[in-house]
Amino acid sequence: MAPTNKVLITTPWPTEAVDTMRTHFEVEVHEGPLPMPAEVWQAALRDFDAIAPTVIDHLPPSVYAQAGRRTRILGNFGVGFNHIDIDAARNSGLVVTNTPGVLTDATADQSMGLLLAVARGISLGDWHVRDGQWTGWSPTDRLGTQVTGKTLGIIGFGRIGQAMARRAHFGFGMQIVFHNRSRIETAVAQGLGAQQLESVEAVLKVADFVSLHCPGGAETRHLINADRLNQMQPHAFLINTARGDVVDEDALVDALQAGTIAGAGLDVFAEEPRVHPGLLGLTNCVLNPHLGSATLETRTAMGLKVVENLVAFFKGDSPPDAL
Ligand code: DGY
Numbered sequence: 001m002a003p004t005n006k007v008l009i010t011t012p013w014p015t016e017a018v019d020t021m022r023t024h025f026e027v028e029v030h031e032g033p034l035p036m037p038a039e040v041w042q043a044a045l046r047d048f049d050a051i052a053p054t055v056i057d058h059l060p061p062s063v064y065a066q067a068g069r070r071t072r073i074l075g076n077f078g079v080g081f082n083h084i085d086i087d088a089a090r091n092s093g094l095v096v097t098n099t100p101g102v103l104t105d106a107t108a109d110q111s112m113g114l115l116l117a118v119a120r121g122i123s124l125g126d127w128h129v130r131d132g133q134w135t136g137w138s139p140t141d142r143l144g145t146q147v148t149g150k151t152l153g154i155i156g157f158g159r160i161g162q163a164m165a166r167r168a169h170f171g172f173g174m175q176i177v178f179h180n181r182s183r184i185e186t187a188v189a190q191g192l193g194a195q196q197l198e199s200v201e202a203v204l205k206v207a208d209f210v211s212l213h214c215p216g217g218a219e220t221r222h223l224i225n226a227d228r229l230n231q232m233q234p235h236a237f238l239i240n241t242a243r244g245d246v247v248d249e250d251a252l253v254d255a256l257q258a259g260t261i262a263g264a265g266l267d268v269f270a271e272e273p274r275v276h277p278g279l280l281g282l283t284n285c286v287l288n289p290h291l292g293s294a295t296l297e298t299r300t301a302m303g304l305k306v307v308e309n310l311v312a313f314f315k316g317d318s319p320p321d322a323l
Helices: 015-024 038-047 085-093 106-119 122-130 159-170 186-191 200-207 225-231 249-258 296-315
Strands: 006-009 026-029 050-052 073-075 096-098 151-155 175-179 193-196 209-212 239-240 262-265 285-287
Touching: 006 015, 006 038, 006 159, 006 296, 015 296, 026 038, 026 159, 050 296, 073 296, 085 096, 085 175, 106 159, 106 262, 106 285, 106 296, 122 285, 151 159, 151 200, 159 175, 175 200, 186 193, 193 296, 200 225, 249 262
Parallel strands: 006 026, 006 050, 050 073, 073 096, 151 175, 151 209, 175 193, 209 239, 239 262, 262 285
Antiparallel strands: none
16 A cells, blocks of 8 residues: 655644545644744654645745755645745745635625724724623714725735625625736626726725735735825725735824724734734724634635645646645
8 A cells, every 4th residue: 555645734723624634644733832833843844745834834944945855745724825935945846835715705704894893893882882881872972984885995806805896896885996916807897896996006095995905925015004004095994804014014003093094904914913012002993813714614625725735746636726
């Protein structure tokens, strides 16, 4: 019988996905400490044929440079891969895969949820009630901002950006404007009630809500900086379920404190799990702990996608989601 390939999962997954992985491979799950320490990585690279990291794994350089490495593939559990140096991986002969497609709806749902939460004071309202501060209904109590019929600006019109547009346009009658590096087919944009604009600034100037859906990484680091926050309308809200460092958090805190924008709904942060202390004291933002893909169905589907990629790779086929 051919020897079974060994797979290390760096952070526990939903049971169904781990069980499925076990039907194909000899599997170990690193239970902690999390994220997996550098010395555990070093040993793992000698002992496992495949490693399945997540967004919390900031891969040490040994991943790419280690002599005598046994690992041939990194099956990333997640669509974003800015925590992996793809060029270094390729140059060292490591294949990297991700999990596109399966978390589109969950992430767009979360983005819409944050938009509603910050515009309508849903999160603060919850605390108001729990804290015993609610004294009764009033025509002027805790007035939020109407969402229906407003203009949503989307930065990054890939799968998740388009899913967000679909929800906002068909569910909430919003007009959609967006910026995307490449041209999106007019028929696709029109089908979502959306119009592509030439620059990020053009979107920021007209949007009542701005939602970020671009990839992370060096190219988009601080894409939303002080200048661009200044381009937004004072009544506008910023929603970020992409990557924390797409936004200059110091500049965002300044804008939220000064009221140059109305609020923010943030699911991601530049130095997770650390949150900029300036954000913690502000009531015009809603903060979530990177929950974009956090449904049992989606996290299971992400794990199954990693399995699919590893099975294809070890069969000698090209993995469907090779980067
Ligand atoms: C992703 O898939 O990129 C999510 O942010 C979780 O990793």
